[in-house]
Amino acid sequence: MSIPKKEDPRTIRSREMFKNAVIALLCEDPIITNLTVQKIAAKAGLNRTTFYLHYQDIQDLLTQITEEILNELSDKIFALLHAKDLSEKQQLTQLLDYLYIHRNYLLILFKTNQFEEQLFSLLKQLVEIRRKNTKKDLPADYVDIDIKTASLVGIIIWWLRKGLHFSSDYIANQIYLMYRVQ
Amino acid sequence: MSIPKKEDPRTIRSREMFKNAVIALLCEDPIITNLTVQKIAAKAGLNRTTFYLHYQDIQDLLTQITEEILNELSDKIFALLHAKDLSEKQQLTQLLDYLYIHRNYLLILFKTNQFEEQLFSLLKQLVEIRRKNTKKDLPADYVDIDIKTASLVGIIIWWLRKGLHFSSDYIANQIYLMYRVQ
DNA sequence: TTGCATTCTCAACACCGTGTCGATAAAATC
DNA sequence: GATTTTATCGACACGGTGTTGAGAATGCAA
Numbered sequence: 227m228s229i230p231k232k233e234d235p236r237t238i239r240s241r242e243m244f245k246n247a248v249i250a251l252l253c254e255d256p257i258i259t260n261l262t263v264q265k266i267a268a269k270a271g272l273n274r275t276t277f278y279l280h281y282q283d284i285q286d287l288l289t290q291i292t293e294e295i296l297n298e299l300s301d302k303i304f305a306l307l308h309a310k311d312l313s314e315k316q317q318l319t320q321l322l323d324y325l326y327i328h329r330n331y332l333l334i335l336f337k338t339n340q341f342e343e344q345l346f347s348l349l350k351q352l353v354e355i356r357r358k359n360t361k362k363d364l365p366a367d368y369v370d371i372d373i374k375t376a377s378l379v380g381i382i383i384w385w386l387r388k389g390l391h392f393s394s395d396y397i398a399n400q401i402y403l404m405y406r407v408q
Numbered sequence: 409m410s411i412p413k414k415e416d417p418r419t420i421r422s423r424e425m426f427k428n429a430v431i432a433l434l435c436e437d438p439i440i441t442n443l444t445v446q447k448i449a450a451k452a453g454l455n456r457t458t459f460y461l462h463y464q465d466i467q468d469l470l471t472q473i474t475e476e477i478l479n480e481l482s483d484k485i486f487a488l489l490h491a492k493d494l495s496e497k498q499q500l501t502q503l504l505d506y507l508y509i510h511r512n513y514l515l516i517l518f519k520t521n522q523f524e525e526q527l528f529s530l531l532k533q534l535v536e537i538r539r540k541n542t543k544k545d546l547p548a549d550y551v552d553i554d555i556k557t558a559s560l561v562g563i564i565i566w567w568l569r570k571g572l573h574f575s576s577d578y579i580a581n582q583i584y585l586m587y588r589v590q
Numbered sequence: 591t592t593g594c595a596t597t598c599t600c601a602a603c604a605c606c607g608t609g610t611c612g613a614t615a616a617a618a619t620c
Numbered sequence: 621g622a623t624t625t626t627a628t629c630g631a632c633a634c635g636g637t638g639t640t641g642a643g644a645a646t647g648c649a650a
Contacts, residue, residue: 236597236646259441259467262636273599278638285441346566372571373563373582380562381555384528389554400555404586416618418626444607455628460609 241280243270245291248284252334258288292335295328296344303352314356315402321352322385322394329386336383345382350375374405423462425452427473430466434516440470474517477510478526485530489537496538497584503534504567504576511568518565527564532557556587 247269251261261284267274281287302324306317325332335341353375378401385397429451433443443466449456463469484506488499507514517523535557560583567579 234596234647240598263638264636274637275600275639276598279597283638343570369586370574370582372566373579373586376563376566376571377559377586378562379566380560381558384554384558384561388525389558392552397555400552404551404555404559416625418617422627445609446607456608457610457629458627461626465609 237280240270240272240276243272244277244280244287246270248287248291249331249334253330256334256337258337288335288338289340291331292338292341292344295331295335296341296348299324299328299345300348303348307352307355310359314360315398317356318398318401319394322382322397325382325386326390326394329390333386336386342379342383346375346379349378349382353378369405377404419462422452422454422458425454426459426462426469428452430469430473431513431516435512438516438519440519470517470520471522473513474520474523474526477513477517478523478530481506481510481527482530485534489534496542497580499538500580500583501576504564504579507564507568508572508576511572515568518568524561524565528557528561531560531564535560551587559586 244266247266248261251265251269252258263274263277263284266284266287267277270277281290303321306312306320309317312320350371353371357371381397381401385392389397426448429448430443433447433451434440445459445466446456448466448469449459452459463472485503488494488502491499494502532553535553539553563579563583567574571579
């Protein structure tokens, strides 16, 4: 069996510094193409060679950050789903509040390839389970679950990018209005 | 006044070849970071130096392609809006059909920064004018136009990326169902 | 605390893509 | 046919990449 073998604190520290560095750089300049390993290492206060001890390349670092955030988000979503005392609107509001807190990371991650797709499949599960819990039989003219999920992704991304002057509560209500027929 | 000054046919030809080359390369490998001027010039069958006679860098080339497609799309959308004999569903279907034809370009352009925002503002005009034409007074609990547009963008992007096994007609109908309350 | 393993640092390396230059060839325009 | 514009070619300095080997610093366990 694979022994988990406690991580060297230097490793943990270095990885953390590289991750913070790349986020900081992307906040200064959101164009991913302008990232270089040199800049990241300099910002992290570590040697450039050290970078290659932990990551294959910049994409590898970004992918690892993406996975961490998605895991957190996944936990949050399923915690919400098990909180059966919350209404659909309250669930939505809490989800939006959580996304708002992490908006800086999220906006950067939306630019990477995989992120939007993975967010889609997470939210699809949310919609799916909600639908199962509340309605046994769908009307003949129900809105497809993929399409509902896709519209939700569109609204969330727009909100984080351009619509943050609206409260999470308002957005949750608007989404609820749009979906109210089912 | 600025005389339009007919373009040298060599210029037109070269630019066209660079544009086709970059699209072809992005179809082979969608990772924009992997693009190089060398590869683009080789694919176009032109000299690398010639590239710099026409574009500042790769981003510049991509931006120019984006603008061309958006102008075409804008024309298409406003042509649809003036076709008053079409129902909202038919308008949607025709728009989706048009997007389908250009799906290869569009999927690539979604990865650039500006494109999604500009598509948003185009579609927002579509929703806005439609709303003006059909309803004088909105109900008190109407869905905000930005949110409606954002959901539309989300659905379109998902459809082009993952949902093309659905017909434009089916998607148009589903969108119609989702928005039917207003 | 001593000894061993791991991590970090540093200088150096070949490699590749960039962006520019000047000179020349080719093509369009008049 | 002469002139202007564009395309080609070889060459250049520059900067980022990814790797190496040797040594310093740190963690850890006996």
